Amino acid sequence: MAEGASGSEGLLFLTDEQLRKGIEAMFFAYRGFTADPDRILGTLDYGRAHHRAVHFINRSPGLTVSQLLGLLGVTKQSLNRVLRTLFDDDLVEARVGRTDKRERRLHLTVKGAALERSLSDAQRARMRAAYRAAGPEAVQGFRTVLEAMMDPEMRRQYQGLREGKP
Amino acid sequence: MAEGASGSEGLLFLTDEQLRKGIEAMFFAYRGFTADPDRILGTLDYGRAHHRAVHFINRSPGLTVSQLLGLLGVTKQSLNRVLRTLFDDDLVEARVGRTDKRERRLHLTVKGAALERSLSDAQRARMRAAYRAAGPEAVQGFRTVLEAMMDPEMRRQYQGLREGKP
DNA sequence: TTGGAGTGTCAACAAGGCTGACATAGATTT
DNA sequence: AAATCTATGTCAGCCTTGTTGACACTCCAA
Numbered sequence: 051m052a053e054g055a056s057g058s059e060g061l062l063f064l065t066d067e068q069l070r071k072g073i074e075a076m077f078f079a080y081r082g083f084t085a086d087p088d089r090i091l092g093t094l095d096y097g098r099a100h101h102r103a104v105h106f107i108n109r110s111p112g113l114t115v116s117q118l119l120g121l122l123g124v125t126k127q128s129l130n131r132v133l134r135t136l137f138d139d140d141l142v143e144a145r146v147g148r149t150d151k152r153e154r155r156l157h158l159t160v161k162g163a164a165l166e167r168s169l170s171d172a173q174r175a176r177m178r179a180a181y182r183a184a185g186p187e188a189v190q191g192f193r194t195v196l197e198a199m200m201d202p203e204m205r206r207q208y209q210g211l212r213e214g215k216p
Numbered sequence: 217m218a219e220g221a222s223g224s225e226g227l228l229f230l231t232d233e234q235l236r237k238g239i240e241a242m243f244f245a246y247r248g249f250t251a252d253p254d255r256i257l258g259t260l261d262y263g264r265a266h267h268r269a270v271h272f273i274n275r276s277p278g279l280t281v282s283q284l285l286g287l288l289g290v291t292k293q294s295l296n297r298v299l300r301t302l303f304d305d306d307l308v309e310a311r312v313g314r315t316d317k318r319e320r321r322l323h324l325t326v327k328g329a330a331l332e333r334s335l336s337d338a339q340r341a342r343m344r345a346a347y348r349a350a351g352p353e354a355v356q357g358f359r360t361v362l363e364a365m366m367d368p369e370m371r372r373q374y375q376g377l378r379e380g381k382p
Numbered sequence: 383t384t385g386g387a388g389t390g391t392c393a394a395c396a397a398g399g400c401t402g403a404c405a406t407a408g409a410t411t412t
Numbered sequence: 413a414a415a416t417c418t419a420t421g422t423c424a425g426c427c428t429t430g431t432t433g434a435c436a437c438t439c440c441a442a
Contacts, residue, residue, distance in 0.1 A: 063352045069340045070275070072347070072359065076249050077268070078370040079362035081289060083242050097397055102243070109236070115420065123247060128399055130421065152408050152419045174235045180364035181238070184357065186229045191350065191357020193238065196245035198346035204244040263428055282388065294430055296390065318388045318439050 086172035094165075099124075099132045101169050104158065107142060108166040112155040114147070121207055141165055252338035260331075265290075265298045267335050270324065273308060274332045278321040280313070287373055307331055 062068065087101050106121050107113065113121075119129055133156075136142040141162030147153030158166060181189050200208060228234065253267050272287050273279065279287075285295055299322075302308040307328030313319030324332060347355050366374060 060352075063347055063355045064344055066340065068355075069343045069347070070336075072343050072355070073249075073271075073336070073339055074374055075359055075362040076246065078374045079365045080242065080246050081370055082366045083239075085367060099398060105239075116418095124398085125400065126420070127401085127422080131398075134421095147419095150409070150419085154420075170236075170239070173239055174232065176365060177235045177238050178230055180361050181230055181235070183364040184360040186227075187353070188357030188360040189229045189234075189238070191354030192361035193241055194350040194354040195346050195358035196241040198349040199245040199342060200248045201251060204247055208240060208244045265429060280388080281390095290429085291431065292389075293391080293432085297429080300390095313388095316388085316440070318437095320389075 082176065083173070086176055087169045090169055090172060096135075096165075099128075100136065103129070103132050103136065104141065104162060104166045105170065107156045107158055108163065108170075111157050112145075114153045114155060116153075118156065123204075136162070248342065249339070252342055253335045256335055256338060262301075262331075265294075266302065269295070269298050269302065270307065270328060270332045271336065273322045274324055274329065274336075277323050278311075280319045280321060284322065289370075302328070 084098060088098060091097055091101060102122055103118065106118055110117070115126070115129070115133075119126055122129060133142065137144065139161075140159050143157050143159055144154035145157060147155055184192070197205060197208065250264060254264060257263055257267060268288055269284065272284055276283070281292070281295070281299070285292055288295060299308065303310065305327075306325050309323050309325055310320035311323060313321055350358070363371060363374065
């Protein structure tokens with residue numbers, strides 16, 4: 051149980067109070083994190099779910115529906131509702147896979163890319179301000195802790211997008 | 217890949233790519249952050265909204281409904297639905313304010329405190345593991361960036377709980 | 383007394399999760 | 413070729429949690 055000052059290593063940062071502060075920091079910061087895109091989305095007919103889909107399609111053009119499902123961690127029924135409106139509104143297009151014709155590779159249209167940019171510009175602006183205010187070392191720590199907080203599966207998704215097995 | 221090295225004015229950590237990584241880190245980490253309590257809540261008849269209410273009531277016993285509304289950032293109708301079930305299930309009790317009898321000061325019951333503990337134990341365990349893996353300096357950076365990411369209003373809520381105006 | 387603040391509540395609605403069941407096209411295995 | 417598995421879509425229904433709008437009540441303060 052010994053939590054607080056434990057011998058040679060202070061470990062003050064592991065007290066329940068410190069952990070509580072961390073938990074609340076996540077809660078409040080996540081609100082800020084989503085606030086700007088949410089504001090934009092509110093004026094259009096889209097929601098946070100559309101933002102997420104568009105974000106990942108932009109980042110990995112040509113990804114399949116299953117891959118997107120894996121990234122988002124939702125059911126295909128849920129994703130399909132979102133994707134349908136994105137198709138209907140000409141923000142995303144699906145191209146039949148070349149080797150496996152069952153797959154639908156997803157791509158943003160020009161219009162979709164524009165929406166993606168407006169959303170992520172807002173979000174990046176806040177992130178940039180926070181990064182700038184905190185400095186490079188804080189940013190390094192930020193990323194390290196967040197990464198450690200992920201489920202192993204999510205961590206693979208997080209890391210493995212540039213090279214990992216598709 | 218070159219990460220933090222920002223030399224005299226490098227600011228490598230402010231590239232769009234770095235910002236994108238930060239954005240995705242928030243997304244994936246928040247999933248992990250809520251995963252454990254969600255799992256527990258799923259077995260009971262409660263949801264994430266109940267968790268949040270119980271968390272803040274535990275942290276600031278005797279807070280009023282308006283204060284809780286401010287912390288959670290939802291409408292009173294939405295909060296009321298949650299509070300009603302918490303009252304009905306004897307997890308939270310409301311005491312009429314001594315000076316202002318319109319207020320309802322919220323407190324956890326013994327039963328409510330037990331639920332709170334089981335939920336936050338799960339969440340703290342993950343946070344502790346992440347903190348331990350990352351180390352004190354990373355934790356410091358983590359908190360700094362998150363704080364900078366909050367809306368000013370949320371930041372006041374975040375900071376001002378130990379001493380701020382009750 | 384009048385106005386406003388703190389609160390509760392009813393009704394209606396929307397987004398975005400979920401499950402279950404079923405359909406179809408194409409890939410793979412036998 | 414037949415059987416099966418995989419990737420995907422879709423229909424139907426349900427839940428939680430958010431929203432607005434409207435109205436009522438209690439109590440504090442001017």
